[in-house]
Amino acid sequence: MTLFRSFLAAVPVAALLFAGALQAREVEHALGVTEVPDAPQRVVVLTNEGTEALLALGVTPVGAANSWNGDPWWDHIAEAMGDAVPVGTESAVNLELVAALEPDLIIGNAQRHEEIYPQLSAIAPTVMSQELRGDWKINFRLYAEALGREAQGAAAIADYDAAVAGLRERLGPALEEEVSVIRFLPGQIRIYQLDSFSGVLLQDLGFRRPEIQDVEAFAIFTGKEAIPDMDGDRIFHFTWDTGDGEGDALANEVLADPLWQSLSAVQAGNVHAVSDAIWNTAGGILAAGLMLEDIARIYGVE
Structure with missing residues (x-):
């Protein structure tokens, strides 16, 4: 059983109900210290990665932020939600929807929700x-820790x-290959570095990265002029499109560009859309589990 499927095997269809009275404990987080119930029964989560965390820990939220390009959820979590x-x-x-759900715990992110933290804290x-x-x-x-499920988290x-x-x-x-990670967005290309989701996983595995990407930073925000900097022994690329086709159009434009076609990874046939x-x-x-599966499949080592 794969990592991803082993997690979902334990996920209930409806929100998990915990037994016993809700007793309080303190959790230190990015915006302070909050007293939370020991066994929260109604959890609202406001980030995509937080939603995945809850599901992996055996908790189905009563409410969650929409998956960015889901309807309303990513395909890989839709059933579990x-x-x-x-x-x-x-x-x-x-905020009105959040309040109407009467949560006993809200999980968010300071980068996204610092401005509404007082309102959220007034709800739960x-x-x-x-x-x-x-x-x-x-x-x-x-x-x-916030869910009182540290043992499950460690496991x-x-x-x-x-x-x-x-x-x-x-x-x-x-693993001796230098792997390059590229993202196409409307009007922009990103060359991802180590402090990114894919960068951390590739580093965990031990892959090498091209020099420009082997940096403890997030990404280089650029355009077609930087195509020569996108090369590696192998290139993984993906596209963010908001539904107007601009992201896909830029991806197609770059992939057809003579400069892109001249890259060594392209010449070797080592380019993968993910x-x-x-x-x-x-x-x-x-x-992360599904990304591991992708890499195993691409390299033929399932």
């Missing part, structure tokens, strides 16, 4: 992670570490 209510996007939360105890990029495990451990991370170690062994000499949701936007533990 059960009757969860979408409460708006990460950057446009509907609210715990905020700090960043929304790089190492998902930092936020995951905080969410596990989930141990499962991930074991999956990484197993894939690393199977990849063997392939899912923006899995390799970047979902950003959580379940996406």
